[in-house]
Amino acid sequence: MIDWHSIDTVLLDMDGTLLDLYFDNYFWTEHLPRIYADKHQISEASSTEQLMRRFKEDQGTLAWYSIDHWSEQLNLDIPALKRELQHMITLRPHALEFLRQLHDSDRDVVMVTNAHRKTLDIKMDNVDITQWFDRIVVSHELNAPKEEQAFWHKLQQLHPFDPARTLLIDDTESVLHSAREYGVAHLLTMLQPDSQRQLRIDTDFPGIHHFDEIMPESVL
Ligand SMILES: [Mg+2]
Numbered sequence: 263m264i265d266w267h268s269i270d271t272v273l274l275d276m277d278g279t280l281l282d283l284y285f286d287n288y289f290w291t292e293h294l295p296r297i298y299a300d301k302h303q304i305s306e307a308s309s310t311e312q313l314m315r316r317f318k319e320d321q322g323t324l325a326w327y328s329i330d331h332w333s334e335q336l337n338l339d340i341p342a343l344k345r346e347l348q349h350m351i352t353l354r355p356h357a358l359e360f361l362r363q364l365h366d367s368d369r370d371v372v373m374v375t376n377a378h379r380k381t382l383d384i385k386m387d388n389v390d391i392t393q394w395f396d397r398i399v400v401s402h403e404l405n406a407p408k409e410e411q412a413f414w415h416k417l418q419q420l421h422p423f424d425p426a427r428t429l430l431i432d433d434t435e436s437v438l439h440s441a442r443e444y445g446v447a448h449l450l451t452m453l454q455p456d457s458q459r460q461l462r463i464d465t466d467f468p469g470i471h472h473f474d475e476i477m478p479e480s481v482l
Contacts, residue, residue, distance in 0.1 A: 264429065264476045268448075269428065272371050272429050274371065275434070277377055279432055279433050279452055282354050283455040284457050288350065298312075301338070324406070327378060328378050344381065348384060348387070348388050351385055351389055357391075361394035362394065365394050366479075370423065374408060379400050382398070397420075409440050426445070429448035430449055433455035435467065438451060438466070439466070450467060451466075452470065453469040
């Protein structure tokens with residue numbers, strides 16, 4: 263599935279790729295609607311309905327990925343609420359072993375995330391994997407989400423890479439399409455970003471269930 267001999271740079275998404283998306287899905291679709299319902303004295307059903315409608319409007323934009331934006335919009339301390347659930351932040355199976363092997367293989371390993379810096383900090387306080395990366399890139403700090411071509415151009419300036427010899431693993435298809443448009447040659451998605459949800463079967467890109475399917479050590 264992956265020809266490791268033709269890959270020098272590995273770009274890895276965080277949520278839904280290295281980390282179980284269950285935390286994020288549970289937070290935004292269950293925990294937050296309950297808090298919001300409580301605050302406004304409305305039913306959980308109408309709270310969920312209202313929030314989902316608002317979330318849909320900005321999807322894929324930097325604002326959507328910004329917890330400062332949502333703290334302000336909803337008048338709630340989103341980072342504090344996330345910390346209430348931080349025990350639910352977990353690495354996906356085999357993620358640590360995969361990162362160790364990539365590190366040992368001397369490839370350039372870069373985390374590329376649309377998560378806000380505050381979200382990244384909360385996650386890394388619980389599952390610190392920062393030592394395994396040559397660089398961690400937060401799209402907010404490049405002023406463009408991965409869905410936009412501007413992100414890839416700015417990433418290239420910040421951390422030069424050869425797109426023809428680069429692998430991106432990301433669970434978001436619009437991000438993979440954007441990377442392909444830029445010229446990233448090797449693209450993989452995750453078939454089950456959230457361990458509590460159904461396996462995806464209709465992806466536009468080849469997918470893996472777990473990292474043990476593509477361990478780099480097996481080709482050394
Ligand atoms: Mg993701």
